[in-house]
Amino acid sequence: MEVHEAHGETTVVVDTPRLVDAALHLRDELGFNFLSDVAATDYLGWGAKGVSGYIGTPRGRDLNEPATQGHQRLPRQKPHRFSVSYHLLGMRAGAPRVRLQAWVEDGEHVPSLVGVWPTADWHEREAFDLMGIRFDGHPNERRILMDDDWEGHPLRKDYPIGGEPVRFSGEE
Amino acid sequence: MEQAVGLTTLEKAVAWAQSKSMWPDTFGLACCAIEMMSIVSSRYDIARFGMEAFRSSPRQADLLIVSGRVVHKMAAPLRQVYDQMLEPKWVIAMGACASSGGMFNNYTTLQGVDKIVAVDVHVPGCPPRPEALMEGIVRLHEKVMAGIPPAYEIRGVAS
């Protein structure tokens, strides 16, 4: 279990087997009684060289230092492919927020938190539908946004954006 | 369009009746639906054209204003509603999303509702102003008065 702090936000990373215990602890002992959001993120292709990165010197981007293009600061590597972030809120003075995060590979299951916060029901269904993350113990794990017989999980990075190529009027 | 020439008096009377009382179906999908609702409001007042009676049942409606983005899941209900309408029927594709998919060129949005229904008038905008939609409706009325058949007849597709 790790705790990060960034931009004024606290992220608690736990392993999937201990997720339910962590959630119960956060809800009952620390008073985070409100689950705002369950966000699943796919990190396939994260930090590939030449694809992204904040260009600059080790101290940051500096226009007065020429040739800073070579110092591409690539983002930190992620432990697994998918992260499931539970955004929690404590409804009291100060409005403390925390992000409970679990990391899984493709095919791994995450225990469902519907028993802890009933509102996780549809959020987990959406994560399953769009990202393909399976939730153990979810009472109704079905697609929610896509068609029932849709194949594939659209928000994954290896799923194409789809659509039609734009046809310009000059072409025939 | 050569059919526009040579309307008999009876056809002219029928066209007049059709265009002066063309009841739309309540098919509001997304943001354009809000602007479609505002043409019913008193400022833009579509009742002047005899169209304030938005019918909920497609069997009683003449005009389908597809207002909003049509996604893959909604395509089947849209076609079903269109099929339930009785001839003659017209379709206005309101907004960029209904006309061509708008800014959403992706796996789920239909790139234009004319992929599944025959569209008479496309109204551009995101969302189109109520006046723009009125312009589209008035053009449709002019089409009907001139005797131009609905789009499904022109394209020769099933209605």
Place this chain on the structure above:
Amino acid sequence: MAVAPERPRIYEGTRIPSPTPSVLEVREDLRTSEDVLTVNFGPNHPSTHGVLRLVVDLHGEEVVGLAAVVGYLHTGFEKNMEQKSWWKAITYAPRIDYLSFQNNELVFVLAVEKLLEIEVPARATWMRMLLAELNRIHSHLVWLGTAALELGAISMFWYCFRERDRILDLFELVAGSRMHTRYFQVGGLAEDVPAGFWDECAKFVEVMPKAVDDYEGLVDRNEIWLERTQGIGLLSADDAIALGQSGPVLRGSGVDWDLRRAEPYLAYDQVDFQVPVYQEGDVYARYRVRMEEMRESVKIVEQAMRRMPGGPWIADNRKVVLPPREELHTSMESLIHHFKIVTEGFRVPEGEVYVASESPRGELGCYVVSDGGPKPWRVKFRAPSFVALEATATCMRQALVADMIAIVGSLDTVMGEVDR
């Protein structure tokens, strides 16, 4: 005069259906009887506020089973935003919750600014707050017009849309477009507030409270309205929190929670306004919360107008914000900055943030993950209407078919943000 039957009151304990919180299952004894009829309130229905599908089991007039099917407006916003630069992604945001469009832009822009750690000038902050409050009034007006229309108070629609058009005139005056204004930019506002806006806004602020009084005069003491909204759609405070409700649904159930008060963003801690809370937990309570919120929003708009600071309307950070056009003629650095921002797009440092704001429907949150590049890596919007639909099964206990319309209307769902 006959005595009206006792209306149901808010309950103790929990009524969340089990095992699935969002599905009301038909009771065992009814399931085997022949009296249960399954009706589909399909995606195209005049009263479901957009493309919501409810599969309802009816035992006579009583709703004994309910499941909501959504996804008929899933436009793939989040995946589209990953393909565009940060600048262009802002254009997608307002179309998610298309009734309170500027709130979506606001929360996305706030998230990007949080990642960039950029200072927004005071004028932009106050103007954003003013526009967000005008948007709140707009959203509540459309809600009131359509909810009343569905319950039979048809004339309310025209009155509400009259004021709504005045607000859209104000938006058009400020940003050039009635809806989906795309006026908020990373760092501030896209342009300065045009002259002539303040006079029009002052006129609006005078007219609006009287208009709200008019609306209340029409329905508030109306016997039919009271019969159709009181005691309907009960949701207790504990259930509301467990189901993740926020906004007027939560405040109508007695929980005093408003993000503008609890976690102030923009300049909400510097203006004076009340947060209405009602205890009954029914449709009537939510209606009253929204009416009072309209009045409070007018107060905020008026205070923002009087206290609007002068100064720049966008931050000065040339790595993110375009330099003023006059400078392009004289300064080489400005030209380079302009070129880099327009062609490559500005880059946002690596990180993940979650920013929440109080939209007219509740807590609208935006989770943004950046990899340090010119495009977002992941954008997720936490839509309050998505969560509100989870609560339909709980609110729909002992409801009749006609009550179902009132309850779904009171939850004020916008399908654009449910399906994204």
